[in-house]
Amino acid sequence: MIHESMDRCLAAQAEAIWPQESQLIARYGLHAGARILDAGCGTGQFAMRLHALLPEASITGIDILPERIRPLCARFAHEAPRLTFAVGDLFCLKFADASFDFVACRHVLQSTPRS
Numbered sequence: 263m264i265h266e267s268m269d270r271c272l273a274a275q276a277e278a279i280w281p282q283e284s285q286l287i288a289r290y291g292l293h294a295g296a297r298i299l300d301a302g303c304g305t306g307q308f309a310m311r312l313h314a315l316l317p318e319a320s321i322t323g324i325d326i327l328p329e330r331i332r333p334l335c336a337r338f339a340h341e342a343p344r345l346t347f348a349v350g351d352l353f354c355l356k357f358a359d360a361s362f363d364f365v366a367c368r369h370v371l372q373s374t375p376r377s
Contacts, residue, residue, distance in 0.1 A: 273305065302369070
């Protein structure tokens with residue numbers, strides 16, 4: 263079970279760094295129909311903020327933890343196909359090459375096993 267205090271901490275962190283991240287994203291010049299992957303989306307904070315910034319983009323968030331993805335799928339079902347979430351393994355992605363225009367992989371390395 264994911265602890266609620268960790269969710270609050272991650273939400274506060276996402277809010278604090280979003281001004282810098284949004285400026286960085288602007289440099290990429292993503293267009294309205296951009297296809298974006300949030301690889302290791304966790305609580306979905308980054309994907310949600312991207313969706314607000316680029317509402318015409320198609321954003322997919324994946325995470326290996328089903329307990330993270332289930333509530334996101336339920337909460338944002340009405341936003342599909344512009345914002346979708348799925349269980350996925352970063353080491354075995356189920357997408358064809360060049361499926362995305364932009365891939366974000368934030369705060370994932372510290373959770374990645376060494377082997």
